[in-house]
Amino acid sequence: MNIVVLVKQVPDTAAERTLTGTDHTLDRENSDLVLDEINERAAEEALTLKEENDAEVTVVSMGPDSALDAIRKVLAMGADRGIHVCDDRLRGADVVTTAKVLAAAVGTVTDVDLVLAGDAATDGQASAVPAMVAELLGLPQLTHVRELALDAGRVRAERETDSGEATLGAPLPALVSVTEKINEPRYPSFKGIMAAKKKPVATVGLDDLFPDADHAAFLVTRTRVVEAVPRPARAAGTVVTDDGSAARRLFDHLLAQKLL
Amino acid sequence: MPDVLVLVEHDGARVHKSTYELLTAARRLGDPVAVLVGAPGTAARLRESLARYGATRVYAAESTEAGEFVGSPAVDALYLAVRTVDPVAVLVSATTDGKEVAGRLAARLDTGLLTDAVDLDSSGTVTQIVFGGAYTTRSEVTHGIPVIALRPGSFDPEEHPGDAVEHALAVPPVDPAVSARVTARRAALAGDRPALTEASVVVSGGRGVAGADGFKVVEELADALRGAVGASRAAVDAGYYPHQYQVGQTGKSVSPQLYIALGISGAIQHLAGMQTSKTIVAVNKDPEAPVFGVADYGVVGDLFSVAPQLTREVAARRGGS
Ligand SMILES: Cc1cc2nc3c(=O)[nH]c(=O)nc-3n(C[C@H](O)[C@H](O)[C@H](O)COP(=O)(O)OP(=O)(O)OC[C@H]3O[C@@H](n4cnc5c(N)ncnc54)[C@H](O)[C@@H]3O)c2cc1C
Numbered sequence: 199m200n201i202v203v204l205v206k207q208v209p210d211t212a213a214e215r216t217l218t219g220t221d222h223t224l225d226r227e228n229s230d231l232v233l234d235e236i237n238e239r240a241a242e243e244a245l246t247l248k249e250e251n252d253a254e255v256t257v258v259s260m261g262p263d264s265a266l267d268a269i270r271k272v273l274a275m276g277a278d279r280g281i282h283v284c285d286d287r288l289r290g291a292d293v294v295t296t297a298k299v300l301a302a303a304v305g306t307v308t309d310v311d312l313v314l315a316g317d318a319a320t321d322g323q324a325s326a327v328p329a330m331v332a333e334l335l336g337l338p339q340l341t342h343v344r345e346l347a348l349d350a351g352r353v354r355a356e357r358e359t360d361s362g363e364a365t366l367g368a369p370l371p372a373l374v375s376v377t378e379k380i381n382e383p384r385y386p387s388f389k390g391i392m393a394a395k396k397k398p399v400a401t402v403g404l405d406d407l408f409p410d411a412d413h414a415a416f417l418v419t420r421t422r423v424v425e426a427v428p429r430p431a432r433a434a435g436t437v438v439t440d441d442g443s444a445a446r447r448l449f450d451h452l453l454a455q456k457l458l
Numbered sequence: 459m460p461d462v463l464v465l466v467e468h469d470g471a472r473v474h475k476s477t478y479e480l481l482t483a484a485r486r487l488g489d490p491v492a493v494l495v496g497a498p499g500t501a502a503r504l505r506e507s508l509a510r511y512g513a514t515r516v517y518a519a520e521s522t523e524a525g526e527f528v529g530s531p532a533v534d535a536l537y538l539a540v541r542t543v544d545p546v547a548v549l550v551s552a553t554t555d556g557k558e559v560a561g562r563l564a565a566r567l568d569t570g571l572l573t574d575a576v577d578l579d580s581s582g583t584v585t586q587i588v589f590g591g592a593y594t595t596r597s598e599v600t601h602g603i604p605v606i607a608l609r610p611g612s613f614d615p616e617e618h619p620g621d622a623v624e625h626a627l628a629v630p631p632v633d634p635a636v637s638a639r640v641t642a643r644r645a646a647l648a649g650d651r652p653a654l655t656e657a658s659v660v661v662s663g664g665r666g667v668a669g670a671d672g673f674k675v676v677e678e679l680a681d682a683l684r685g686a687v688g689a690s691r692a693a694v695d696a697g698y699y700p701h702q703y704q705v706g707q708t709g710k711s712v713s714p715q716l717y718i719a720l721g722i723s724g725a726i727q728h729l730a731g732m733q734t735s736k737t738i739v740a741v742n743k744d745p746e747a748p749v750f751g752v753a754d755y756g757v758v759g760d761l762f763s764v765a766p767q768l769t770r771e772v773a774a775r776r777g778g779s
Contacts (some may be wrong), residue, residue: 211727236708293561294568320727324557324574325558329529329558329559330558330561330565332562333533333565334565336636339529344701358700358701361554363644365640365641365643367641368634368638369635377701379701420564420569420571420599421600422597422598426595428593429594437745437757438756438757439757440757440760440763445764448757449771449772451755452716452755457715457737
């Protein structure tokens with residue numbers, strides 16, 4: 199069985215994130231980059247399934263040179279091989295482009311049974327890419343999943359969203375995106391880190407994925423940021439220490455602000 | 459006037475408020491045309507409400523299996539509607555399901571997608587708030603019919619009564635090989651509370667609430683204020699409250715008139731989901747808690763004493779008025 203896991207390197211949210219002044223894309227030079235934590239859980243799920251089903255796990259990431267670190271981390275956790283989509287023309291790629299490129303990269307892996315992803319990266323927040331990749335590959339989408347089981351060529355999943363919880367079923371091949379609830383990712387062992395250095399990683403560009411050059415040139419241009427303005431930081435307001443009357447004073451304040 | 463497609467969110471009996479917001483926003487671009495997916499008879503039930511908020515036509519994809527599959531019936535219906543009316547834009551609510559439907563439609567049409575917009579002008583340029591409130595950006599679609607997901611609560615629904623003629627959309631049956639089937643469903647346990655992303659008041663609890671039982675204090679204040687309940691990730695991870703109520707970077711983004719944080723320290727990832735709220739109130743024992751840096755009104759104190767007192771004050775006023 200073949201499992202592909204999609205991972206993304208993102209700026210560490212604990213640090214400040216800035217946009218470049220020129221084209222309003224993420225300023226990667228001034229960000230600390232890490233493997234997105236939900237993706238790490240998707241990888242963990244892939245590796246658990248690998249142990250149960252004797253699967254081969256391919257990790258796919260799109261991003262600049264540094265994204266190789268994210269791929270190596272998943273290889274160190276136990277994945278078998280990597281595909282790194284790296285092309286200067288993908289700088290500032292929007293969601294549709296990202297989904298198309300990822301779908302094309304998954305398409306280079308033969309006989310895929312399951313594609314795994316995190317349900318939302320901490321930077322873009324679109325939370326739509328996994329469903330879009332499923333759409334483009336013609337796979338059933340099982341998104342926002344906190345529990346997953348494979349059995350007899352089918353996948354069963356517990357989905358959790360604002361509209362409630364649902365049990366989903368679909369035949370394989372399928373795409374599953376996971377929530378933070380799914381598992382606790384393992385730490386790569388020293389042995390794993392050493393082994394990862396020898397695992398194969400294919401680097402591919404747009405011309406490899408889309409041999410039709412016209413198509414590739416148009417890949418990154420469906421939306422445009424026309425303006426980006428930093429928002430003023432919120433200023434701290436009144437702070438009172440409770441001496442038994444704070445609730446009353448807070449109530450009066452809310453009343454005066456017409457919030458009640 | 460050109461047509462603008464609006465995907466209707468509903469529960470079979472009622473149209474969700476976020477759809478009225480979409481219809482209102484759509485009028486900036488053209489004539490709103492509602493696209494509705496549901497069980498047979500749904501359009502007949504909802505047509506009048508949609509017409510009251512400005513829908514000029516209702517395209518209905520009705521079938522018994524509409525609710526049985528995730529996303530696909532809506533994507534198929536919108537795709538067919540786009541082919542039928544050739545709209546200038548497609549608007550969808552930026553809910554969990556809506557964002558995925560918008561994304562799949564844009565991928566299928568190969569057009570530009572703009573998600574989580576908080577505003578929209580007559581040229582189709584949208585405003586978004588990115589990086590947890592650090593930047594306001596304005597973006598436009600440069601290729602194809604714009605597919606735009608609008609954050610619920612960003613527009614005030616305005617009535618614009620008219621007639622809406624119903625048209626049937628003959629969508630082919632869903633192919634179960636490419637679509638996940640819903641085999642069981644458990645509704646969210648929100649009860650009578652407003653939806654988190656639509657509420658004008660949100661009361662959230664953090665690890666300081668110290669247990670699932672402790673969340674009663676949060677719920678009681680939310681109910682007195684007729685608001686929604688939210689939770690920090692630490693509270694969710696500790697099992698105090700369900701995941702779908704998480705506010706923050708990996709949870710919901712909320713922007714209510716009033717946000718009350720009880721026992722929440724104010725980590726940057728939590729602030730990312732709530733710092734665009736109009737007024738922020740924080741109650742925390744620790745005077746050094748970072749949440750006080752963004753709060754308009756902070757109370758250094760025990761939430762188990764402050765919140766119930768505030769609940770009583772609010773209830774007394776509601777009772778008296
Ligand atoms: C990639 C990533 C994504 C994340 N996404 C999110 C997210 O979406 N949402 C989110 O919330 N967090 C998120 N986090 C976690 C975040 O960093 C914090 O760990 C979390 O927000 C802390 O929750 P808390 O404030 O409830 O808990 P704590 O930080 O433990 O704070 C509890 C607070 O309660 C106070 N307190 C205790 N008892 C009382 C009492 N009786 N009365 C009053 N005050 C009391 C304490 O003084 C303390 O300040 C994310 C983290 C990472 C790394």
